[in-house]
Amino acid sequence: MINLREIKIAFTGLDNAGKTSFLIALRRKFNFYEFVKELLPTKLIEFNSFNFLNLFAINIWDMGGQEKYRQLYVKNLIYFEATDFLYYVIDIQDEKKFEDTLEYLKKLLIIYNDMGYTNEVIVCFSKFDPDLRQNEEYINRRENLKKNIEEKNEKIKFKFFDTTYYDISSLSKAISYSLNKLINLDNINMHINNLGKLLESNYIILYDDTGLIIADYYYRITDTREFEQKISTKISEDLKFFQSLVDSKSSFSERTSFFNGQKEYAKKFEIPTKNGKTVFYLGLTTNKLEHFQMKKEFDKFQEVLERIFK
Numbered sequence: 018m019i020n021l022r023e024i025k026i027a028f029t030g031l032d033n034a035g036k037t038s039f040l041i042a043l044r045r046k047f048n049f050y051e052f053v054k055e056l057l058p059t060k061l062i063e064f065n066s067f068n069f070l071n072l073f074a075i076n077i078w079d080m081g082g083q084e085k086y087r088q089l090y091v092k093n094l095i096y097f098e099a100t101d102f103l104y105y106v107i108d109i110q111d112e113k114k115f116e117d118t119l120e121y122l123k124k125l126l127i128i129y130n131d132m133g134y135t136n137e138v139i140v141c142f143s144k145f146d147p148d149l150r151q152n153e154e155y156i157n158r159r160e161n162l163k164k165n166i167e168e169k170n171e172k173i174k175f176k177f178f179d180t181t182y183y184d185i186s187s188l189s190k191a192i193s194y195s196l197n198k199l200i201n202l203d204n205i206n207m208h209i210n211n212l213g214k215l216l217e218s219n220y221i222i223l224y225d226d227t228g229l230i231i232a233d234y235y236y237r238i239t240d241t242r243e244f245e246q247k248i249s250t251k252i253s254e255d256l257k258f259f260q261s262l263v264d265s266k267s268s269f270s271e272r273t274s275f276f277n278g279q280k281e282y283a284k285k286f287e288i289p290t291k292n293g294k295t296v297f298y299l300g301l302t303t304n305k306l307e308h309f310q311m312k313k314e315f316d317k318f319q320e321v322l323e324r325i326f327k
């Protein structure tokens with residue numbers, strides 16, 4: 018067994034912001050909703066650890082957000098030490114707490130700045146549920162918060178995401194963003210791009226075995242609203258399918274279906290490695306090739322994955 022590189026992600030924010038649900042939903046992906054409804058407040062800190070690509074051990078520190086714990090953290094900096102990525106979760110539905118949450122964020126940023134943290138701070142506007150996405154009041158809330166955060170912390174770089182546990186792809190995107198900084202994915206992205214053009218795909222997405230997005234290609238989708246409408250549901254469907262393969266221990270590794278005149282593929286890839294095997298899933302649409310030609314492309318893709326991840 019080779020050693021995995023340990024990565025620490027600190028998941029912070031006020032209590033009730035949606036941190037624990039975010040992490041549970043991300044881990045379970047499928048049928049998770051019943052499970053998160055009855056959450057108890059997180060006591061101090063909970064750890065979530067998972068293996069990423071057989072290369073990294075990702076440790077997510079879910080830092081309970083109640084007042085008493087927040088005071089404890091800011092007095093004991095050990096909790097924050099050696100953080101690779103700082104996430105800050107803000108409940109977009111709870112306007113009454115905006116002032117408090119901005120204040121706690123400010124405290125954290127001072128601490129992190131003093132500790133020499135230089136990565137981006139990833140801010141998630143949580144509970145941005147699908148029915149609120151087009152809602153002007155919520156869009157304004159978000160824009161005001163963004164402006165406020167950026168203006169008051171000019172030295173720090175931020176990345177913002179709208180997230181909701183009703184759309185797992187929104188969670189996956191927010192976490193993938195930082196994990197993708199750990200490895201150089203230029204090669205795989207280049208290959209996915211070429212494949213996208215060759216297959217005239219609307220989208221191609223490569224996931225790891227926990228449903229995180231490793232690389233993606235979208236045809237002419239530039240604004241986020243279009244992304245939400247066209248792609249999020251596809252991603253969620255892909256993830257559910259892959260989860261069902263895992264749950265049923267199915268020996269199927271591929272699915273083909275038709276949608277709006279395009280062929281859709283979902284396929285599992287296994288790459289043998291020193292640690293056993295690394296699993297990837299690919300989801301794509303095409304209006305191009307015959308099945309035997311697709312198979313040829315998939316074989317080539319398997320080789321590309323082996324070259325990069327073996």
Ligand SMILES: Nc1nc2c(ncn2[C@@H]2O[C@H](COP(=O)(O)OP(=O)(O)O)[C@@H](O)[C@H]2O)c(=O)[nH]1
Nearest residue numbers: 032033034035036037038053054056144181182
């Ligand atoms: N509508 C909605 N509710 C959410 C969402 N995420 C979490 N919640 C609810 O918010 C409450 C607090 O969530 P929890 O994960 O315990 O927050 P934490 O204290 O930050 O860990 C729970 O009742 C969740 O069901 C979301 O995306 N949308």
Ligand SMILES: [Mg+2]
Nearest residue numbers: 036037058059
């Ligand atoms: Mg919690």
